[in-house]
Amino acid sequence: MRSLKLNGTIVNDENEAYVIAEIGNNHQGDVEICKQMFDAAKECGANAVKLQKRDNRSMFTKAAFNQVYNSENAFGRTYGEHREFLEFGEREYAVLKEYASEIGIDFFATAFDLNSADFLASFDMPFYKIASGDLTNTPLLKHVAKIGKPVILSTGGGTMADVRRAYEAIMPINDQLAILQCTAAYPCQPEDMNLRVIETYMREFPDVVIGLSDHQNGIAMAMVAYTMGARIFEKHFTLDRTWKGTDHAFSLTSKGLSNLVRDLHRARTSLGNGVKQPLDLEVSPIKKMGKKIVAARDLPAGTVLTFEDLAFKCPADGMPPYELDNVLGKTLTAELPEDGDLSFDILK
Incomplete structure (x- = not known):
């Protein structure tokens, strides 16, 4: 039976969904706001909160780092300055790891590059996320797999061959893997979610947990995904959709996240045992x-x-x-x- 242990929680086909509140950079570069988001996600019933970690100067070309960034969502004059403003370092991660432990919620992050993976490993993260953009980044996949903790892999923008290649890169090193269906659009419309891929993944990868990285502006499609077999759900989360930043507009607020957790729990119990008999x-x-x-x-x-x-x-x-x-x-x-x-x- 497919099963994955995420910091003590067993995720499998029979258990409830594991819900990740994807904070990303919605914290506005403010560790106190981030702690408030941890509190809200915990209150909503989410299992985990997730950030994104980048070593910006090694990750971007100089041209990309120094490119003028005129967006209304910019936190700096160049794209590099913008990204650096939002980036948390050792002090912030130390504070946030301790705080997450205090309130009892799992805390982890996406590693966008090799240096960031090592940075997160120094904090003994319980598991790691690989973003869709790195589905074909075999060196990063193998590097993170060698850390020895569970790996959650998003597959937006990929082909089945890309997903199979990533699976074959990770599994010989580390069989603690989950694969998430994802459409790399922000936001994503329901007609572009291709949820039947979840069924394909269930057949093609019977030994790993399947999930959904959901960029759709709502919660209904997650219920459909659960009935298809998805058991890990990642949704972007914010405290205020009007805040500056590209992700806030399609992120769930506390009410939406609470409803998502509630309805996913209901989805599990509503499936029953498959035996038609009067109650x-x-x-x-x-x-x-x-x-x-x-x-x-x-x-x-x-x-x-x-x-x-x-x-x-x-x-x-x-x-x-x-x-x-x-x-x-x-x-x-x-x-x-x-x-x-x-x-x-x-x-x-």
């Missing part, structure tokens, strides 16, 4: 709404029953209507008043 709680309403066979009028003994002699009325506390063909043409051995219950005891 105790159905007995009373079915008796009230269902029908039984009764006399349509006063019928004397010796009546040979026809369809016109009978009626189907509530409550369903007598002979069920499916017995009709077994009583037509039979003879009453006793009189039956209007609305009287028909039974095989008075038929021959």
